[in-house]
Amino acid sequence: MSLLVEILTKQQADLLSDWNRDLVNQTRTNGLSEKEIANQSKMLLEYLRDALQQDGNAMVDAPAMSRVRQFLVDVADARARQGFTPSEIAALTFSLKRPVFLRLEKLANGADQLSAEIWAATELIDGLGLHTLNAFLRSREELIKRQEQDMLELSTPVVQLWKGILALPLIGTLDSARTQVVMETLLQKIVETESRVAIIDITGVPTVDTLVAQHLLKTVTAARLMGADCIISGIRPQIAQTIVHLGIELTDVTTRATLAGAFQLALQRTKLNAAALHEFERAKSGAKEF
Amino acid sequence: MTISRSESLPIRSSGDVVVIRQRVRSAAEDVRFSIVGLTKLVTAASELARNTLVYGGGGNMLLEEVHESGRTGLRLTFADNGPGIADIALALKDGYTTGQGLGLGLGGARRLSDEFHIDSAPGKGTTVCITRWK
Amino acid sequence: MERIPILRMGSYLLVTVQVDMHDQLAQQLQEDLAVKIVQTGARGVLLDISALELVDSFIGRMIGNIAATARVLDVATVVVGMRPAVAITLVELGMSLPGVQTALNVELGMELLRDRLEETVFNDHFPE
Ligand SMILES: Nc1ncnc2c1ncn2[C@@H]1O[C@H](COP(=O)(O)OP(=O)(O)O)[C@@H](O)[C@H]1O
Numbered sequence: 001m002s003l004l005v006e007i008l009t010k011q012q013a014d015l016l017s018d019w020n021r022d023l024v025n026q027t028r029t030n031g032l033s034e035k036e037i038a039n040q041s042k043m044l045l046e047y048l049r050d051a052l053q054q055d056g057n058a059m060v061d062a063p064a065m066s067r068v069r070q071f072l073v074d075v076a077d078a079r080a081r082q083g084f085t086p087s088e089i090a091a092l093t094f095s096l097k098r099p100v101f102l103r104l105e106k107l108a109n110g111a112d113q114l115s116a117e118i119w120a121a122t123e124l125i126d127g128l129g130l131h132t133l134n135a136f137l138r139s140r141e142e143l144i145k146r147q148e149q150d151m152l153e154l155s156t157p158v159v160q161l162w163k164g165i166l167a168l169p170l171i172g173t174l175d176s177a178r179t180q181v182v183m184e185t186l187l188q189k190i191v192e193t194e195s196r197v198a199i200i201d202i203t204g205v206p207t208v209d210t211l212v213a214q215h216l217l218k219t220v221t222a223a224r225l226m227g228a229d230c231i232i233s234g235i236r237p238q239i240a241q242t243i244v245h246l247g248i249e250l251t252d253v254t255t256r257a258t259l260a261g262a263f264q265l266a267l268q269r270t271k272l273n274a275a276a277l278h279e280f281e282r283a284k285s286g287a288k289e290f
Numbered sequence: 291m292t293i294s295r296s297e298s299l300p301i302r303s304s305g306d307v308v309v310i311r312q313r314v315r316s317a318a319e320d321v322r323f324s325i326v327g328l329t330k331l332v333t334a335a336s337e338l339a340r341n342t343l344v345y346g347g348g349g350n351m352l353l354e355e356v357h358e359s360g361r362t363g364l365r366l367t368f369a370d371n372g373p374g375i376a377d378i379a380l381a382l383k384d385g386y387t388t389g390q391g392l393g394l395g396l397g398g399a400r401r402l403s404d405e406f407h408i409d410s411a412p413g414k415g416t417t418v419c420i421t422r423w424k
Numbered sequence: 425m426e427r428i429p430i431l432r433m434g435s436y437l438l439v440t441v442q443v444d445m446h447d448q449l450a451q452q453l454q455e456d457l458a459v460k461i462v463q464t465g466a467r468g469v470l471l472d473i474s475a476l477e478l479v480d481s482f483i484g485r486m487i488g489n490i491a492a493t494a495r496v497l498d499v500a501t502v503v504v505g506m507r508p509a510v511a512i513t514l515v516e517l518g519m520s521l522p523g524v525q526t527a528l529n530v531e532l533g534m535e536l537l538r539d540r541l542e543e544t545v546f547n548d549h550f551p552e
C-alpha cells in the first residue's frame with residue numbers, strides 16, 4: 001500500500017478536509033461539533049499513517065494497527081453513548097473510501113497498480129469498519145445491560161427501619177436473576193448503613209423455586225460472614241411447604257410470621273435500641289386493647 | 291469465538307499464585323466485570339493455581355480475553371505435567387482431598403465459573419479450563 | 425521475613441490484614457497469633473479483613489484455624505469487615521465458617537468482645 005502511505009503522509013491535510021466535508025454532510029452529528037469530528041478524523045489518519053509506515057501491508061488485525069484499533073473502540077464506545085445508529089458508525093470509516101480512491105487514481109502508475117492499491121485499501125478500510133461496528137454493538141449491548149441492572153437496583157426497596165436495622169420488603173415473583181441483584185444490593189446496604197440486622201420480608205412473594213430459595217439462604221449466610229443477622233419474615237404456608245419439599249434446611253435461619261414480629265426481634269438483638277424496644281412493645285400492647 | 295488478548299504466566303511458587311490473582315484481577319477490571327463477578331473469578335483462579343503448584347508440581351496459566359456472540363469473558367487455562375488425577379469425579383467432590391486442604395478447590399472453582407473443563411489422567415498431567423462471562 | 429503485624433489494644437489483640445497474602449504469610453500469622461495470645465494474656469482477638477479483596481479456601485481455613493486455636497486458649501475471636509463480594513464468593517465456594525464470630529467493623533467487633541467478657545465475668549461471680 002505504498003501509495004496510501006504516501007497520501008497519508010504528504011496529502012494528509014487535504015485528504016482530511018475532503019473527508020470531513022463528506023462526514024459532516026452525510027451523517028448526523030448528534031451534538032458533536034464539527035471541530036470534534038475533525039479532531040477525531042485527524043487522529044485516526046495520523047494513527048493510520050504511523051501504522052502503515054511501520055508495516056506497509058498491515059491489515060486491521062496486524063500488531064502495527066493496535067493503536068488504530070484502540071482508538072476506533074474508544075470512538076465507538078463514545079458514540080454508542082451518544083446515541084448514534086449502527087449505519088452511522090459504518091459510514092464513519094467507509095466514507096474514507098471516496099477521498100482515498102480519488103487520490104489513488106491520480107497517483108497510480110497504470111491500471112495494474114491502481115487496482116492493486118484500491119483492492120488493498122478497500123480490504124483495510126472494510127476491516128476497520130467492521131472492527132468499529134463490532135465494538136459499537138458490544139458497547140451498546142453493555143449499555144442496555146447496565147440500564148436493566150440499574151432498573152433492578154431501583155426496584156429494590158431496601159429501607160432503614162431503625163438505626164442498625166434494615167428491611168427488604170420483596171413484592172412479586174422472584175426469578176433467579178432478580179433475586180441475585182436484590183441480595184447483592186442488600187449486602188451492600190448493610191455495609192453502608194452499618195446495620196446489624198436485616199429483615200427480608202417475603203409476604204408479597206407468591207411462590208419461590210429451588211434456585212430462589214437457595215439464593216435467599218446464601219444471602220443469609222453471606223450476611224452472617226459480614227457480621228449481620230438476617231431474619232426472614234412473612235413466609236406463606238405454601239412457601240414453607242415448598243421449602244420443606246425441596247429439602248432445603250432452614251434450621252440456621254431465623255424466621256418470624258410477620259414483619260412486626262421480625263422488627264421486635266431485631267430491636268432485641270441490637271441492644272443499643274433498648275429504649276425503642278420498650279416503646280414498640282408499649283405501642284403494641286396499647287394497640288391490642290382496642 | 292475470538293480471542294483479543296492472551297498472556298501466559300508461570301506457577302512455580304506461592305508468590306506466583308499471588309501474581310496470578312493480581313493479573314486476573316486487572317484483566318477482569320479491564321473488561322469491567324462486576325465486583326462480585328471479579329471476586330468469584332479471582333478466587334477460582336487462586337484455587338486452581340494452588341492446585342497446579344501443590345499437586346501438579348508447578349505449571350502455568352494461560353489468560354485469555356474471549357468474545358462470543360456479543361459477550362466478553364475471561365478464559366483461564368491451568369496446565370501442569372504432574373501425576374494427574376485418576377478419579378476426576380471424586381476429586382471434584384466437596385471435602386475430598388489427598389493433601390492438607392479442605393477439598394473445596396476444584397468443586398468451588400466449578401461453581402464460581404460459567405464454564406469448567408478438566409482433562410487429566412494418571413501420568414498425563416492435568417489441565418483445567420474455566421471461563422466466566424461478564 | 426515479611427510478617428503481618430499484631431497490635432495490642434488493652435486486653436485485646438488487633439490484626440489488620442492489609443496485603444494479598446501468600447500462603448506462607450497466612451501460615452505464619454496463625455503461629456504468631458497463638459504465641460502472642462499466650463504472651464500477652466489477651467482476652468480477645470479482632471481479625472480485621474476489611475482490606476482483603478479475596479478469601480479463598482486457604483485463607484478461609486486460616487481464619488477458621490485462628491478462631492479454633494484461640495478458643496482452645498479460652499479467647500474469643502471476632503472476624504470483622506468481610507466485604508459483600510468476598511462473603512458471597514466464600515459461600516459459593518462452600519465455606520460458611522461455622523463457629524467464627526463476625527462483626528461489621530472493628531468498633532462493633534470490640535463491642536461484641538466486651539459483651540462476651542462481661543457475660544463471663546458475671547457468670548464466674550454468680551454461677552447458676
Ligand atoms: N493439578 C492437579 N494435579 C493432581 N491432582 C490434583 C490437581 N488438582 C487437584 N488434584 C487432586 O484433587 C484433590 C481435590 O482438590 P481440591 O478440591 O482443590 O482440594 P484440596 O486442594 O483442598 O485438596 C486434591 O487433593 C488432589 O488430590
Ligand SMILES: [Mg+2]
Nearest residue numbers: 337341391395
Ligand atoms: Mg485445592
